[in-house]
Amino acid sequence: DPSGAGGIAVSQAFRITIFGEATSIVRAKHADFDGDGKTDISVFRPADGNWYLFQSLSNSVRVNNFGISSDKLAPADFDGDGKVDIAVFRDGAWYLLRSQSGFAAIQFGQAGDQPFPGDYDGDGLADIAVWRPTDGTWYISQSRDGQTAKQFGQNGDRPIAADYDGDGKLDPAVYRNGAWLMLQSTGGFRSAQFGLAEDTPVVGDYDGDNRADLAVFRSSNGTWYMLRSSDSVFRAVQFGTSADRPSPGDYDGDGSFDLAVFRPAEGNWYVLQSSDNLLQARQWGINGDLAVPASFVP
Template sequence: YDGDSKTDVSIFRPGPGEWWYRRSSDGGNFAAQFGSGTDTIAPADYTGDGKTDIAFFRPSSGEWFVLRSEDNSFFSFPFGANGDIPVPGDYDGDGTADPAVFRPSSNTWFINNSGGGTTIQGFGIAGDQPVVADYDGDGKDDIAIYRPTVSEWWIDRSQDGLLALQFGASGDQTTPADFTSDGKADVAFFRPTTGEWFVLRSEDFSFFSFPFGTNGDIPVPGDYDGDGTADAAVFRPSNNTWFLSQSTSGFEAVGFGIAGDIPTPNAYVRQ
């Protein structure tokens, strides 16, 4: 949220509609009241200033609300309908997040491109979960789904075309991110029953796994040390503690949050 290229420890508190985050740049805390417990959080950089904006999608009205990081003013706009799943991302590669929704009722994607125009694309079948990320490293987020019934990933890569993979098992939580520093998101998941992470390397489709976390933890992958590599991390609701396995800075445990808080780096992790 502070534009230093490091993922910030951050939560959304549904009761009062509050956002709290710890700035990695100086260790200070920021708090803002924006939204309600029935809204779906959708933080991303909608204004192109290099900082994540606090934002949410309101399913009841199909509206988006964005709190500008520049001056904490807000704007809103309609895009979507009740039942849609917000899937913001930089689909056109211009450095600004595009509001987008996946409509499960018709398995259709609607993308409001920041450069102009709306993209409408059918992709998926009933029960699929969106797993948006840049899987081919071209600077554009790709339309992608995870099919939990068969543990399949279907990825419509904007540069390299369609890719289908079987990776995972029932109950796994998808956590795609660039864990190998090649500029491409790796297909990955967290297995709550064992506290293990599994990563399928985008380079050669070999995989590796490692233990980090325990049953009940919420996966919150991100680049917490700013070295360009995604770090495995979990938020433990039982004691409101964050555990970070940083690729450069090492292990860190951070107490941040209270009972009922939602970790915002988990906003697009599907479970």
């Protein structure tokens, strides 16, 4: 029991669409709070505990007071309705504001853990999960298969779980001084050297093949370096400054991640859309805000 407290209660409900005998799981896109298939520009303000969401479906503003300044952001689709839910991790306690199922408080993990929710068992529901730096162990409360623990990584690593093998399940992974170490649920162990120790890993599906690509943001020159999984083509794009917070996501809804940064000093977002290579700029947030799409960028 990673929390030492037990009492884990995770909703088993998820939404399916049935066509004849086939079943389709509704999967939420990264930081998509309104379910339109696009990442929403959004921030969390530690000063007041508010989430400020600019929902792309209706071009409307949504504000939710949920959390305190010391919380770690942990948004994910916990109820399987295709919309990302507001959630925070606080010293071993998870607080969820689910769009379909409402509020839930769950004890899982301990102080010092890093929350990394996601669909590790492939059922369309985000699973509550933490990575514990002190022992390099992933503790996962799978919504379908129960609790599991996987020792993968060591203190000093940066967690970068994603679906690297394209089987619909998140794979535990860590970034270590330019080395990528992945425990793929289908493909097994994989390692690759890509990036420098000081780079920021910015995992995402940049080529739209449903597999996470190796990618880093180098703040010293504001450049993104990406290795596409579909064809192993290398790409480098200068986009951003050293003070920016890289916040990749699918902002235009074309199925591929876009390069994006949040510039805290001015509260501006800059998005380079993959569908048309156009630049989107939006003032959203103030200095001190946390970019929600960057919640799991280590």
